[in-house]
Amino acid sequence: MAELSGQWVMVTGASGFVGGALVRHLAAAGVRVRALVRDRAKAGYIAGVEGVEVVDGDLGNELSLRKAAEDCAVVFHVAAALGGSPEQQARVNVEGTRALAIAAAQMRVRRLVHVSSIAVYGFDGLPDVIDEDTRPSASRYAYTLTKRAAESVLRLVCSETGLKCSIVRPGMIYGPRSHPWTVQMHDLATRWPVIPFIGDGRGYLSPIHIDDVVSMCVLAATHPQAVGQAFNASADPGVTWRDFLGGYARLSGRPVRWLGVPKPLVGLMLPLARRFSSPESLLVDTPAVLDHFTRRVVYSTAKARRVLGWQPRWGIEDGLADALAWLKSTPQP
Numbered sequence: 001m002a003e004l005s006g007q008w009v010m011v012t013g014a015s016g017f018v019g020g021a022l023v024r025h026l027a028a029a030g031v032r033v034r035a036l037v038r039d040r041a042k043a044g045y046i047a048g049v050e051g052v053e054v055v056d057g058d059l060g061n062e063l064s065l066r067k068a069a070e071d072c073a074v075v076f077h078v079a080a081a082l083g084g085s086p087e088q089q090a091r092v093n094v095e096g097t098r099a100l101a102i103a104a105a106q107m108r109v110r111r112l113v114h115v116s117s118i119a120v121y122g123f124d125g126l127p128d129v130i131d132e133d134t135r136p137s138a139s140r141y142a143y144t145l146t147k148r149a150a151e152s153v154l155r156l157v158c159s160e161t162g163l164k165c166s167i168v169r170p171g172m173i174y175g176p177r178s179h180p181w182t183v184q185m186h187d188l189a190t191r192w193p194v195i196p197f198i199g200d201g202r203g204y205l206s207p208i209h210i211d212d213v214v215s216m217c218v219l220a221a222t223h224p225q226a227v228g229q230a231f232n233a234s235a236d237p238g239v240t241w242r243d244f245l246g247g248y249a250r251l252s253g254r255p256v257r258w259l260g261v262p263k264p265l266v267g268l269m270l271p272l273a274r275r276f277s278s279p280e281s282l283l284v285d286t287p288a289v290l291d292h293f294t295r296r297v298v299y300s301t302a303k304a305r306r307v308l309g310w311q312p313r314w315g316i317e318d319g320l321a322d323a324l325a326w327l328k329s330t331p332q333p
C-alpha cells in the first residue's frame with residue numbers, strides 16, 4: 001500500500017458495500033481517493049472522510065469517467081448492476097466496463113483493478129476445485145453472463161490500448177454492511193426455531209470477509225505480478241452452509257437446529273418457482289444451481305496466495321463474529 005500513499009486513485013461503486021469499504025481503507029492508509037457516485041444521498045458512509053473527494057459520475061457518462069480518472073495512478077472498478085433486467089445489467093456491467101477502461105487508458109492510468117465475481121464460472125457441472133483457468137460452464141443467468149462479458153471486454157480494451165489490468169473474483173462477501181450475506185443470512189439463521197435450508201447443509205458456499213476482498217484489491221493494484229491476471233477470493237478450504245448459517249445462530253445465542261428440505265422436494269417445486277420468477281433471477285440456472293449449492297465445490301485461492309502473497313485475515317468463526325458485532329451495533333431498517 002505504501003506505493004499508493006499520497007497518490008490519487010479512483011473508485012467506482014463508492015456508494016455501495018464493497019466500494020465504500022475500499023474507499024475508507026485506502027483513505028486511512030493515506031491514499032487520495034476520488035470516489036465516483038451517482039447519488040450523493042447514498043454516499044453518507046464515505047462523505048467527509050479525510051482524503052476522499054466524492055465526485056458525481058455514471059458508467060454511462062464517458063466525460064464523467066475521464067474527469068474522475070484524471071491524474072489517477074489506479075482505477076478500482078467496483079460498480080456493477082447486481083440485478084435489474086438483462087439489458088440493464090449488460091449496459092452497466094459490460095458497456096460501463098468498456099467505457100471506464102477506455103477512459104482509464106486515455107487518462108494514462110497505470111492499472112485498472114476490476115472487481116468481478118466467482119459467478120463468471122457459472123454453475124453447471126463444475127469440477128470440485130475451481131481455479132482461475134477453469135472453463136466457464138453454460139449459463140442463462142444475466143449476472144453471470146454480463147460479469148463474464150465485462151472481463152472479456154476489459155481484456156480486449158487492454159490489448160488494444162496497452163492498459164494494464166488485474167481482476168479479483170470474490171465469492172459471497174459478508175461482514176459489516178453486507179445485506180445479503182450478513183443481514184439476510186443472519187435473519188434466516190435466527191428467525192425461526194429451526195434453520196430451513198436445502199438438504200443437509202453439508203454442501204459448500206463460498207464466503208469471504210469484506211476486509212479480505214479489500215486487501216486482495218490493494219495487492220491486485222500494486223503487485224507487479226498481478227498484471228493481466230485474475231484471482232479468486234473465496235473460502236479455501238470450503239465452508240459448509242451448516243457452519244455458515246449455524247455460526248450466525250450459535251454466535252447469536254440461538255440453538256442450531258437444521259431443517260433440511262429434501263433436495264428432490266425442492267426440485268419438484270422448481271418448475272413452478274421458475275414460472276413465477278423474473279428473467280434475471282438465479283432460478284434460470286436451476287437445477288444446476290441447486291446441485292451446485294449442495295456439492296462441495298471450492299474456489300481455490302492458491303494463485304492469490306502464491307503470486308500476491310495474499311493471506312485472508314479472517315477465519316469463518318472470527319469473521320462471522322465480526323459481522324455480528326456490526327449487526328448488533330447497527331439498527332437495521
Ligand SMILES: NC(=O)c1ccc[n+]([C@@H]2O[C@H](COP(=O)([O-])OP(=O)(O)OC[C@H]3O[C@@H](n4cnc5c(N)ncnc54)[C@H](OP(=O)(O)O)[C@@H]3O)[C@@H](O)[C@H]2O)c1
Binds near residue numbers: 037060147
Ligand atoms: N456483494 C457480494 O457478495 C459480491 C460478490 C462477488 C462480487 N461482487 C462484486 O462486487 C462489486 C460491488 O458489489 P456490492 O455488493 O458492493 O454492490 P452494491 O452495494 O450494490 O454497489 C454497487 C455500486 O455500483 C454502483 N453503480 C451501479 N450502476 C452504476 C452506474 N451506471 N454508474 C456508476 N455506478 C453504478 C451503485 O451506485 P448506486 O448506489 O447509485 O446504486 C453502487 O455504488 C460488484 O462488481 C459485484 O459484482 C459482489
